[in-house]
Amino acid sequence: MTHTALYIEDNASSIRLxxxxxxxxxxxxxxxxxxxxxxxxxxxxxxxxxxILDNRLPDARGGDVLEMLSHEPACDDVPxxxxxxxxxxxxxxxxxxxxxxxxxxxxxxxxYFLDLIDRYFPGPN
Amino acid sequence: MxxxxxxxxxVPLLALLVTASASLALQYREQEARDAGRASFNLIGAANGxxxxxxxxxxxxxxxxxxxxxxxxxxxxxxxxxxxxxRATFRSAATRAGDVPEEQAANASAGRVIAQLERxxxxxxxxxxxxxxxxxxxxxxxxxxxxxxxxxxxxxxATRMMLSQRAAVDRMExxxxxxxxxxxxxxxxxxLAGVALFASGISRRVAxxxxxxxxxxxxxxxxxxxxxxDEIGRLADSLARAEKLLASRSAQLVAARDEALKANxxxxxxxxxxxxxxxxxLNSILGFTQLLELxxxxxxxxxxxxxxxxAGRHLLALINELIDIARxxxxxxxxxxxxxxxxxxxxxxxxxxxxxxxxxxxxxxxxCTRPGLAVYADWQRLSQVMVNLISNAVKYNRRxxxxxxxxxxxxxxxxxIAVTDTGPGLSGADLDRIFxxxxxxxxxxxxxxxxxxxxxxxxALAQVMHGELRAMSWLGHxxxxxxxxDRAPELAQVPGQVSxxxxxxPAGRAPNADQPVLTLLYVEDxxxxxxxxxxxxxxxxxxxxxxxxxxAEGLAAAAEHRPDLVxxxxxxxxxxxxxxxxxxxxxxxxxxxxxxxxxxDASPRVIxxxxxxxxxxxxxxxxxxxxxxxxxxxxxxxTPASAGAARWQAVIRKAGS
Numbered sequence: 001m002t003h004t005a006l007y008i009e010d011n012a013s014s015i016r017l018x019x020x021x022x023x024x025x026x027x028x029x030x031x032x033x034x035x036x037x038x039x040x041x042x043x044x045x046x047x048x049x050x051x052i053l054d055n056r057l058p059d060a061r062g063g064d065v066l067e068m069l070s071h072e073p074a075c076d077d078v079p080x081x082x083x084x085x086x087x088x089x090x091x092x093x094x095x096x097x098x099x100x101x102x103x104x105x106x107x108x109x110x111x112y113f114l115d116l117i118d119r120y121f122p123g124p125n
Numbered sequence: 126m127x128x129x130x131x132x133x134x135x136v137p138l139l140a141l142l143v144t145a146s147a148s149l150a151l152q153y154r155e156q157e158a159r160d161a162g163r164a165s166f167n168l169i170g171a172a173n174g175x176x177x178x179x180x181x182x183x184x185x186x187x188x189x190x191x192x193x194x195x196x197x198x199x200x201x202x203x204x205x206x207x208x209x210x211x212r213a214t215f216r217s218a219a220t221r222a223g224d225v226p227e228e229q230a231a232n233a234s235a236g237r238v239i240a241q242l243e244r245x246x247x248x249x250x251x252x253x254x255x256x257x258x259x260x261x262x263x264x265x266x267x268x269x270x271x272x273x274x275x276x277x278x279x280x281x282x283a284t285r286m287m288l289s290q291r292a293a294v295d296r297m298e299x300x301x302x303x304x305x306x307x308x309x310x311x312x313x314x315x316x317l318a319g320v321a322l323f324a325s326g327i328s329r330r331v332a333x334x335x336x337x338x339x340x341x342x343x344x345x346x347x348x349x350x351x352x353x354x355d356e357i358g359r360l361a362d363s364l365a366r367a368e369k370l371l372a373s374r375s376a377q378l379v380a381a382r383d384e385a386l387k388a389n390x391x392x393x394x395x396x397x398x399x400x401x402x403x404x405x406x407l408n409s410i411l412g413f414t415q416l417l418e419l420x421x422x423x424x425x426x427x428x429x430x431x432x433x434x435x436a437g438r439h440l441l442a443l444i445n446e447l448i449d450i451a452r453x454x455x456x457x458x459x460x461x462x463x464x465x466x467x468x469x470x471x472x473x474x475x476x477x478x479x480x481x482x483x484x485x486x487x488x489x490x491x492x493c494t495r496p497g498l499a500v501y502a503d504w505q506r507l508s509q510v511m512v513n514l515i516s517n518a519v520k521y522n523r524r525x526x527x528x529x530x531x532x533x534x535x536x537x538x539x540x541x542i543a544v545t546d547t548g549p550g551l552s553g554a555d556l557d558r559i560f561x562x563x564x565x566x567x568x569x570x571x572x573x574x575x576x577x578x579x580x581x582x583x584x585a586l587a588q589v590m591h592g593e594l595r596a597m598s599w600l601g602h603x604x605x606x607x608x609x610x611d612r613a614p615e616l617a618q619v620p621g622q623v624s625x626x627x628x629x630x631p632a633g634r635a636p637n638a639d640q641p642v643l644t645l646l647y648v649e650d651x652x653x654x655x656x657x658x659x660x661x662x663x664x665x666x667x668x669x670x671x672x673x674x675x676x677a678e679g680l681a682a683a684a685e686h687r688p689d690l691v692x693x694x695x696x697x698x699x700x701x702x703x704x705x706x707x708x709x710x711x712x713x714x715x716x717x718x719x720x721x722x723x724x725x726d727a728s729p730r731v732i733x734x735x736x737x738x739x740x741x742x743x744x745x746x747x748x749x750x751x752x753x754x755x756x757x758x759x760x761x762x763x764t765p766a767s768a769g770a771a772r773w774q775a776v777i778r779k780a781g782s
Contacts, residue, residue: 085404
């Protein structure tokens with residue numbers, strides 16, 4: 001069974017890191033969107049199993065994206081994991097209250113991230 | 126003001142002058158009256174002298190005429206010798222007393238009396254006949270009578286004059302007294318009035334100046350005063366100038382403050398933005414390094430990779446602390462103060478720090494063991510402070526030394542938690558600097574790793590939690606860092622309390638064997654919240670509680686004890702609420718256990734998602750114990766084992782939002 005994760009992020013290096021990391025999980029297909037608008041569109045067109053969301057995008061903040069997703073019934077059941085460079089606890093609490101399932105601060109621990117992915121996508125490995 | 130001053134002095138002076146001159150004039154007049162009186166008196170004397178002399182002369186001549194004895198003539202001769210002087214005296218006295226014809230006539234009569242007496246004496250001496258003598262004597266008597274009458278008239282006139290002059294003198298003396306008194310009184314009144322006028326003018330203006338000075342002190346605009354060149358006028362001008370100066374200074378200060386505020390905001394914005402900007406490349410560095418670490422590496426390469434990771438993590442810690450300090454400075458760092466059990470928090474922190482201490486053979490002695498002792502703090506931030514203090518105590522200790530943690534309650538309602546090390550200690554000058562960012566004392570050349578802002582951050586965090594951090598040191602013997610925080614009400618000591626890492630032993634009353642018992646599993650990482658619920662359940666029969674401090678522990682406890690109900694906090698340290706919930710659902714042994722989720726900040730979307738994912742009810746935090754009671758009541762009303770989904774759906778509607 002193949003899972004799909006959607007990474008909404010504009011920083012190439014961060015995208016490359018997640019791509020490399022997820023290459024260790026061949027059953028997970030990673031899609032990337034570089035703006036908030038593209039991300040929401042991609043999520044609605046073909047709802048993924050998990051959304052990984054950056055907080056500072058060229059056209060929106062993480063909160064805006066969560067707000068847009070909350071109006072899309074197709075994405076109701078899609079957990080959103082935030083991967084943000086902002087370490088503000090208040091922001092994290094706001095994001096969790098706005099519907100994010102997790103709030104991870106960059107730089108993140110790779111093992112922790114992989115464990116998290118494995119919890120969402122219990123696979124054969 | 127000078128004019129008024131002059132008036133105040135001139136008016137009484139003028140009054141004095143008028144009084145003095147009036148008094149002098151009156152005295153002059155009085156002297157005249159006295160002189161006139163004296164002249165009248167002298168006139169009376171002189172008139173008496175003339176009359177007396179004439180009478181003595183007449184008596185002598187009559188005696189001589191009767192006896193022809195010349196011896197009787199002695200008084201007559203004496204009279205004749207003196208009469209010229211007496212008459213001259215009388216004439217001059219009469220002149221001084223206001224010469225009147227009567228006096229001249231009396232003088233003339235005196236002359237005639239003397240001439241008559243001479244004629245009688247001459248007649249007696251030549252032996253004139255008795256008839257001739259008698260006629261002469263009668264003529265003499267008549268002359269004498271005329272003189273007597275005239276002298277009497279003169280005397281009475283002089284007496285009248287004397288009396289009237291005396292009366293005039295009396296009147297004038299009274300007048301002088303009156304003028305003097307009136308003058309003194311008028312002068313005094315005028316003086317008083319002048320002084321009052323003068324003083325009220327001064328005091329009004331001084332009061333106005335004082336009011337302006339007060340306004341100046343209170344930072345209000347001064348009221349312009351009438352221009353004047355005197356001292357008070359200059360004072361008012363100075364106040365006005367001071368106001369202008371003050372206004373320009375405060376404008377400068379406001380500008381400087383605004384600039385500083387702007388700079389501080391800019392600094393905070395910069396730090397926040399920088400934090401983000403730094404994290405993104407650091408994310409790549411640490412991320413790809415971790416990827417490298419996961420791959421096959423030679424020993425030397427692995428060591429290099431580990432060095433990169435250590436340096437990257439140090440850099441990350443520095444950034445985190447900097448951001449925290451910036452947030453505290455800008456007042457953006459929020460803490461949630463709730464009762465925190467000191468022992469539980471220290472157990473947590475010590476567990477974390479023991480490996481670090483063991484590496485340097487340092488003994489960690491946790492002597493703060495009072496079970497219920499609690500302080501108002503933010504669990505995470507107080508942990509941060511304690512980790513900071515203990516890691517410092519490890520870093521700046523001697524190998525094989527010790528760290529002692531003690532607690533002390535103070536009468537002012539504070540609890541002091543002290544961390545004492547056996548390191549080299551700090552000098553007094555160093556103690557003054559340790560809470561200043563980037564002052565790494567005596568560590569400049571050492572290989573002790575640190576950011577230099579750990580202590581300033583701990584200090585600031587203690588203040589944010591309404592407490593304080595103090596340091597004491599004995600050079601060569603070690604240091605003590607003391608965090609003081611407000612004491613919280615003692616939390617109920619739960620019987621048989623077990624370590625947080627193991628599900629709690631049953632709390633509450635011992636169940637009767639024949640009664641079904643409700644077993645509750647509370648998955649919560651804040652011990653204070655666990656204490657509150659445990660304390661509440663103590664008063665409830667047929668109910669026991671298990672506690673788990675993490676998601677993993679909660680899952681294990683649920684599988685082992687198969688509770689009737691799970692209370693699940695959504696913010697756990699190791700897993701999210703969603704994960705715990707789906708894991709419970711996925712396991713056949715626990716899949717049917719109703720789960721009530723607890724959260725302080727869940728949005729409707731999250732609640733909907735959780736309910737969809739299988740949660741039975743949702744309660745907001747802080748936990749409303751009455752609602753928890755309702756939930757348990759409705760649960761007990763049915764047989765737990767047969768409680769169907771329908772009943773729980775009802776509970777959701779009742780207790781959920």
